[in-house]
Amino acid sequence: MNNYIKEYKRLRHQGYSELEAFGTVSGAIAMSGSLNDLRELYLHYVRDLSNETHKLFVEMEELNNERIVKAV
DSSP: OOHHHHHHHHHHHTTOOHHHHHHHHHHHHHHHOOHHHHHHHHHHHHHHHHHHHHHHHHHHHHHHHHHHHHHO
8 A cells, every 4th residue: 555545544534525535645646646646546535435425325225214114
């Protein structure tokens, strides 16, 4: 794992959104990184975005299930 990915993960751990962390680290890559660094960062970003989206869908489904139970 390269230093850019470590920084991305550190920012995510500190509470930054996946987009904020991606933007910050991609700026650093633009200054001194490579295209491969950006590709690797992008893969981590897309994985995080997908996981966050999945969590939202699960939460929405749980809320809908609760509403159905209360209505019955």
